[in-house]
Amino acid sequence: MIRLEVLGPHTQLLSTLCAKCPQGPAGCCKAPPEVDWSDVGRIVAGGGRDFVLARIAAKELIPTERGLVIRRVKRREAKTEPMERKCVFHGALGCTIRPGLRPATCNYFLCEDTFVEGGERKGEANAARARQAHGALRAAYEQWDAELSAQIAVKYPEGASWNAEFLDWLGEAFVELEASLPLAPLG
Numbered sequence: 001m002i003r004l005e006v007l008g009p010h011t012q013l014l015s016t017l018c019a020k021c022p023q024g025p026a027g028c029c030k031a032p033p034e035v036d037w038s039d040v041g042r043i044v045a046g047g048g049r050d051f052v053l054a055r056i057a058a059k060e061l062i063p064t065e066r067g068l069v070i071r072r073v074k075r076r077e078a079k080t081e082p083m084e085r086k087c088v089f090h091g092a093l094g095c096t097i098r099p100g101l102r103p104a105t106c107n108y109f110l111c112e113d114t115f116v117e118g119g120e121r122k123g124e125a126n127a128a129r130a131r132q133a134h135g136a137l138r139a140a141y142e143q144w145d146a147e148l149s150a151q152i153a154v155k156y157p158e159g160a161s162w163n164a165e166f167l168d169w170l171g172e173a174f175v176e177l178e179a180s181l182p183l184a185p186l187g
């Protein structure tokens with residue numbers, strides 16, 4: 001079954017299949033998405049600036065030319081489980097950080113198996129809404145990311161400085177973009 005929590009850019013798409021993921025205990029958290037500029041901006045706008053700085057200092061978030069990547073670690077949460085290389089933020093009960101601190105992809109991505117289990121082919125309304133929301137969110141984040149990349153290239157030609165001033169600017173730039181290039185209605 002698929003469930004939607006429609007909250008604009010913070011929308012979450014949830015599937016009951018994830019609790020018994022065919023990919024193993026860590027599911028798709030074995031391959032965490034990148035934290036793009038649009039993700040960093042959204043996280044900071046939601047009050048996560050100090051989280052970002054602390055996690056960079058702890059080397060759990062690693063700066064790149066396109067934003068941040070999340071460190072992967074090899075571990076298992078129980079002796080009965082296999083060792084897995086997975087996102088540093090994944091724990092025994094799933095993700096250990098709140099949705100507002102994750103890359104948006106973590107919140108809106110669902111694999112094809114979930115749409116099958118959610119009855120998309122049988123016309124389940126929630127599956128159809130989730131498919132539409134997934135497409136709209138991905139398109140919006142791609143556009144916001146491209147815009148922020150262009151702004152960063154102009155404002156920080158030497159590359160981003162990963163400090164409070166840069167992050168505050170990025171958070172404000174994200175809020176402005178969200179207003180000028182709004183997300184399509186998600187239903």
Ligand code: SF4
Nearest residue numbers: 018021027028110111
């Ligand atoms: S979205 Fe798919 S791959 Fe990811 S945890 Fe859920 S069932 Fe597993």
Ligand code: SF4
Nearest residue numbers: 029032087090095106
């Ligand atoms: S941030 Fe959370 S949801 Fe995203 S990959 Fe890591 S553990 Fe999974």
